[in-house]
Amino acid sequence: MAERIAVVKGCRYVDEVIGDAPLAIDHSWIEQHQIDLVIHSDDLSEELEIRMYKIPIEMGIYRTVTYTPAISTTDIIKRCKVATN
Numbered sequence: 001m002a003e004r005i006a007v008v009k010g011c012r013y014v015d016e017v018i019g020d021a022p023l024a025i026d027h028s029w030i031e032q033h034q035i036d037l038v039i040h041s042d043d044l045s046e047e048l049e050i051r052m053y054k055i056p057i058e059m060g061i062y063r064t065v066t067y068t069p070a071i072s073t074t075d076i077i078k079r080c081k082v083a084t085n
Contacts, residue, residue, distance in 0.1 A: 003076055024052050027059070036061065043067035 001019055008017045018033055025038070038056035040049070042064040049057075056062035 003080075025055060027055050030056065030059070030061070038062045039065055041065055041067040 005017050005019050008014055022029065025035075029035075030038075035056075038053060038061055040053065040062075044052070053062050
């Protein structure tokens, strides 16, 4: 998670990254953290997307980005293991 957070923080248009956010976010959590935009990759099923992001979708602040299969958590973990051995 730390590597992903670092990558997103490095994006020019990102103001803040909140790690360990809940899977399903509600209106009060969005307001508490002053969230302007909620983004996820486009690899979720419609059912899961609605279950997790119903409120941001209704608020009009939910966007998707293209999923990149070449970048995976499994590969990041493998790289970390090789680097420590």
